[in-house]
Amino acid sequence: MDQYAVDVKEEELVTKFLSKDCCNNECHTLIPRGMIESTRNNCLEMSKNELDLVILSHIEAGIMSNEKLESVYTKLAGRKKYGQRQDTEVMRHRIQFTFYRVPVCRSFFLFVHACTTKRYDNLVRHFHAQGVTVRQHGLANKPSTHPKSFKPADIEKAVKFIESIADLMALPLPGRLPKFKDFRIMKLPSSETKSSIYRKYISSLSDDELKMSNCSFRRIWSKYIPHVTVTKPADDLCDVCRVFFLLIGNTISIAQAKGVTDIERAQKLNQFLDHLHRARNQREYYQSWCRNTDPTAVVLSFDFAQTVHYPVSPQQPGTAYFKATKKCGVFGITDEKQKVQYNYMIDEKDDVGKGPNCVVSILHYHLQTYYKEIETLVLFCDNCVGQNKNNTVLSYLQWCLARGLNKTILFNFLLTGHTKFAPDRYFGIF
Numbered sequence: 001m002d003q004y005a006v007d008v009k010e011e012e013l014v015t016k017f018l019s020k021d022c023c024n025n026e027c028h029t030l031i032p033r034g035m036i037e038s039t040r041n042n043c044l045e046m047s048k049n050e051l052d053l054v055i056l057s058h059i060e061a062g063i064m065s066n067e068k069l070e071s072v073y074t075k076l077a078g079r080k081k082y083g084q085r086q087d088t089e090v091m092r093h094r095i096q097f098t099f100y101r102v103p104v105c106r107s108f109f110l111f112v113h114a115c116t117t118k119r120y121d122n123l124v125r126h127f128h129a130q131g132v133t134v135r136q137h138g139l140a141n142k143p144s145t146h147p148k149s150f151k152p153a154d155i156e157k158a159v160k161f162i163e164s165i166a167d168l169m170a171l172p173l174p175g176r177l178p179k180f181k182d183f184r185i186m187k188l189p190s191s192e193t194k195s196s197i198y199r200k201y202i203s204s205l206s207d208d209e210l211k212m213s214n215c216s217f218r219r220i221w222s223k224y225i226p227h228v229t230v231t232k233p234a235d236d237l238c239d240v241c242r243v244f245f246l247l248i249g250n251t252i253s254i255a256q257a258k259g260v261t262d263i264e265r266a267q268k269l270n271q272f273l274d275h276l277h278r279a280r281n282q283r284e285y286y287q288s289w290c291r292n293t294d295p296t297a298v299v300l301s302f303d304f305a306q307t308v309h310y311p312v313s314p315q316q317p318g319t320a321y322f323k324a325t326k327k328c329g330v331f332g333i334t335d336e337k338q339k340v341q342y343n344y345m346i347d348e349k350d351d352v353g354k355g356p357n358c359v360v361s362i363l364h365y366h367l368q369t370y371y372k373e374i375e376t377l378v379l380f381c382d383n384c385v386g387q388n389k390n391n392t393v394l395s396y397l398q399w400c401l402a403r404g405l406n407k408t409i410l411f412n413f414l415l416t417g418h419t420k421f422a423p424d425r426y427f428g429i430f
Contacts, residue, residue, distance in 0.1 A: 014040070023105035030102060036112055039099075043114040049134050055115055055123055056132045062096040063127075095124075150220075154210055158217060159224045161201050166228045184227040191428075192230060194218055238417015240275045279418045286412070286421065289378050290336040297376035299337055302363065303423040304354050305330035305430070327351070330430070331358070333366050334422040336380075341426035342366060356392035364396065367405075378410045382419035 014037055018028050028036075043051055097109040110120055126135055170186035188197075198217045205211055212220075221228070289299045309325040329346035344362050352358050371377070379397075381390075390413070397409050414421065 010037075010041075010044075017111050022107040022111075025105065027099075027102075027104040027108040031099060031104075031108075035100075039112050040114055043112075051113070051115070052123060052135055053132065055113055055120065056127055058097070058109070058113075059095060059124060059127050060132055062098060063094075150210070150212060150216070154212070155220055155224070158201060158212065158220050161204065162197065162221055162225055162228060165197055165200070166225075170228060186228045187231045188228065190231040194221065194230065238415075240272060241417065279415050282415050282418065286380060286414070289380075290422075292337070294376070296374070297378060298335070298371050298374045299378045299380070300333055300371075301336060301380040301422050302331070302333040302359075303382055303421075303427075305332060305343075305423075305427040329354070330427070331362050332423045332426060332430075333363070334426060336422060339422075341423065341430075342370075343426075343430060354389075356389040359389060359393060360396045363393070367400075372405075374406055376408045376410070377406045378412070380412045380414065380421060382414045382421070 014033070018033065018036075022028050043054070046054070095106075097104050097106055099109065099112060110117065115123075123135075126133075166186045166188065169192065170188045172186060194217075195214060198214050201217065202211055289297075292299065308328045308330055310328060311325070327348045329351050331344045331346065332341050333344075334341040344366075346358070367374075367377075377400075394411065397411060400406050401409060
């Protein structure tokens with residue numbers, strides 16, 4: 001049911017309630033309809049425990065008798081109430097219902113607070129038994145009697161499997177952050193998810209063992225070992241964005257900064273907004289070329305990946321601890337239209353660094369092998385325009401134009417700090 005249908009149904013309920021007399025005093029005529037709808041909507045948005053506590057607090061405030069004040073109540077009432085059996089004394093706990101200090105009837109009170117009669121009676125019994133506390137289900141923290149329920153051994157097996165995965169792959173959180181109060185926090189790599197670990201757990205079970213669902217596996221994980229979490233993919237921030245978001249994170253906004261004049265405050269804010277505007281325009285320009293359908297234009301993005309060590313093993317052998325593994329450089333060139341990346345592997349013995357000779361050599365080989373006689377060539381890279389390497393690449397592109405290999409070449413440098421583009425995604429897959 002969509003939100004519009006819910007609103008219409010709620011409007012009909014309020015209209016139907018106000019069209020009838022709730023009691024002899026006609027409480028619904030004393031309160032404006034806007035206040036009734038506002039209070040009822042607020043109660044509907046509350047969780048079950050929150051609404052229980054609200055109603056319990058009203059019961060405590062409106063109750064007119066108490067065991068500790070029984071003598072006072074008896075003296076004021078003048079008589080005691082007895083049931084059908086004369087030997088069984090029944091003290092009726094009368095409750096005065098109010099709405100913004102206006103006495104109202106029980107029906108009006110329950111409707112405004114979106115509470116049914118059965119729920120209210122259960123809350124009254126809970127109040128006399130335990131006071132204003134959160135209610136718990138009667139079967140909470142009790143073992144299930146269902147024949148297909150998980151036994152303690154099944155839960156323990158799943159917990160031990162997650163702990164073994166954490167010992168193998170997870171890393172402790174370096175230092176203490178404000179959002180992580182637990183020093184036992186272990187971070188699994190971002191390449192893993194709870195679903196992928198669940199699939200590994202299911203594959204490790206035999207055919208005759210009881211298999212749990214992904215939902216049950218996650219619930220057991222959250223209940224017994226919540227300190228083992230998966231690292232979320234994080235984007236790097238540039239210097240301008242880092243300074244601004246650090247101010248926001250420390251609840252110190254530009255408007256509240258002390259010792260800063262209004263002119264300086266406005267200049268800093270405009271400088272940051274201009275930076276975001278430039279980054280947004282750059283991203284839209286990059287995406288527009290990736291969606292370009294001109295068959296005569298080729299859009300390429302290239303970048304170096306981090307040096308790869310091989311062979312790669314999550315478990316470091318003790319005898320090879322002090323031995324350096326072999327390194328391999330990776331240079332990727334992505335075709336933005338075809339969504340394909342070519343990775344060039346540079347062995348350690350052939351590595352000449354990430355200078356202009358390496359970039360121009362691989363780029364020239366790639367263009368001559370896969371993209372001959374392209375009219376429009378669009379290139380994207382994340383290097384700074386002031387580097388000598390890029391000056392050499394610019395000279396090479398001018399040579400391509402002079403030789404007639406291309407008619408038009410657009411060479412684009414991404415804004416510093418906002419350089420996440422297609423090669424980074426393919427490097428992660430690689």
